[in-house]
Amino acid sequence: MTDTAFENYTTLMTELYSKLKQFGHVKYNEPLSKHTSFKLGGPADFFAIIDTKESFIQAVRFLEEEGIDYMLLGQGTNVVASDDGFRGVIIQMRDTAYHVDGVTIRAAAGCATVEIAHASAKAGLTGFAWGVGVPGTIGGAVRGNAGAMGGEMKDVVVSIEVLRDGGVMNLSNAACVFGYRDSIFKRNHDCILEATLQLTPAADAQGMKEVLNHLAYRNKTQPQGWSSSGCIFKNVLLDDPSLLSVKNIEIPVVFQEKKVIPAGWLVEQAGLKGAQIGGAKVSEKHGNFIVNTGGASATDVFSLIEMIQETVYTQYGITLEEEIQRIE
Ligand SMILES: Cc1cc2nc3c(=O)[nH]c(=O)nc-3n(C[C@H](O)[C@H](O)[C@H](O)COP(=O)(O)OP(=O)(O)OC[C@H]3O[C@@H](n4cnc5c(N)ncnc54)[C@H](O)[C@@H]3O)c2cc1C
CATH class of the missing domain: 3.30.43.10 (Uridine Diphospho-n-acetylenolpyruvylglucosamine Reductase, domain 2)
Structure with a gap:
């Protein structure tokens, strides 16, 4: 210069x-x-x-x-x-304002999903306890239609306030076009400002019990104490019948019934648990988590992602799609 x-x-x-x-x-x-x-x-x-x-x-x-x-x-x-x-x-x-009114919660995009899940249980509501297992904000959760333990944002969203082309507008649940870890917001430039969620009144302390169950399950199944971005790949939906006869592998009946193959299971079957490039390592506990063992670079993570995708594709003919968003 x-x-x-x-x-x-x-x-x-x-x-x-x-x-x-x-x-x-x-x-x-x-x-x-x-x-x-x-x-x-x-x-x-x-x-x-x-x-x-x-x-x-x-x-x-x-x-x-x-x-x-x-x-x-x-x-x-x-x-x-x-x-x-x-x-x-x-x-x-970082707007973290929220308001509970009966069975409705209005939460600014900057609210922590975990906090809204706790608030819903405290307010005697059920339907969002799974949110305690999802780090991040309501804005991020809406964009990715985040979910856990069978619940998803699409089940609880009534409407979303967005900034689109400089103007503020409200979108109905249908207009968000939610799909598995997907929404219209992955394909447009809307900024999510606020979410209105509708939950269900819980019997006794049901909401709180659900929160505790979700936390226990999460601690049992996910690596604790490591830096990560959660699941790297989307699970493979069995909506295409040809996937039932993928090469070199028998799909367990439980996955066939649920119509989904967990990406972590495929990574494990491919023998990649514990695989490491630089400081990035496939978790020994959960095949769909890559953890930063200390000093990992993004290049290490991207190389490991590519290696997993190539191995799974070569062995089973299945393409694993990224769930994470790249910032580049
Ligand atoms: C340990 C761990 C466990 C996890 N478990 C789960 C799980 O069980 N289920 C699950 O679904 N996810 C899980 N995740 C992933 C993550 O928690 C969710 O995807 C979460 O909803 C992301 O929120 P965020 O605020 O961190 O989004 P970010 O990571 O900050 O952003 C994600 C994307 O959303 C966009 N975005 C953020 N805010 C807005 C906004 N206001 N308007 C428009 N776009 C926006 C960003 O530009 C980016 O493209 C896990 C992650 C970790 C680290």
């Missing part, structure tokens, strides 16, 4: 920094490893933490008007951020 180009670049960055500061707390050249559950990823040019829905809306409108690249981040529990980081602005929505 010439001296003049460098000066112009510095001026632009300084201007952008002071403009972003109108909306919230802004960090420059911020390592994404500090904001992701995998604890890896290079720097974002800017990292803006925004506490209120109104400021968040203004910030997104500003970035769109200026044509500046940005990406939303919840709690970073479903992402793998590249070692090069992100050129542009990462926006973290």
Whole structure:
């Protein structure tokens, strides 16, 4: 870069920094490893933490008007951020307001899913206890139609408030087009602002008992104490009958009945539990978790993902699709 180009670049960055500061707390050249559950990823040019829905809306409108690249981040529990980081602005929505009214809960996108699950049980409601097993925010959970233990966001969402093309609007459950770990928000640029959930009154302390059961199950089946992004791959849905006769493997009846092959089971059958590249390792406890053993790079994780996909495809002819979102 010439001296003049460098000066112009510095001026632009300084201007952008002071403009972003109108909306919230802004960090420059911020390592994404500090904001992701995998604890890896290079720097974002800017990292803006925004506490209120109104400021968040203004910030997104500003970035769109200026044509500046940005990406939303919840709690970073479903992402793998590249070692090069992100050129542009990462926006973290930290509005954590929620309101319980009868069987309805309105929660801002920045609310922790776990907190809303606890609040629902405390309010004597059932239907969202599974949320205690899902780290991250309500915004991230809606986008990915997060779910656990047979429950999914699509079962409880009444409507979602979004910012679309600068305007605020409400979408019905049907308009969100939820599918398995999927929604319309994976294919558009809507910013999720708030979710309205409808639950069911629980008998006695049923909601609390469900919360405790979910936590116990999660501790038994998932690796504890490791940095990860949860499940790396989507489970394989058996909606295509040809998958019942995949090569070299017999699909257990229980999976045939549930019409789903757990990706972790395929990884285990392929002999990949414990496989390691650099600091990234397939968990010994759960084949669909890659854990950071300390000092893993995103490149290690991406290489391990590729190796798993190639092995599973070569052995069984099944393509494992990523559940995590890449930040690159
Ligand atoms: C230990 C562990 C266990 C897990 N178990 C489960 C599980 O049982 N079930 C499950 O479904 N998931 C699970 N996950 C994955 C993760 O918890 C969920 O996907 C979660 O809902 C992600 O929320 P987040 O706020 O961290 O999203 P992030 O990881 O921050 O973001 C994920 C995506 O959502 C987008 N996004 C975030 N906020 C918004 C918004 N307001 N508007 C629009 N887009 C937005 C981001 O741009 C990104 O593309 C697990 C993860 C970990 C680490």
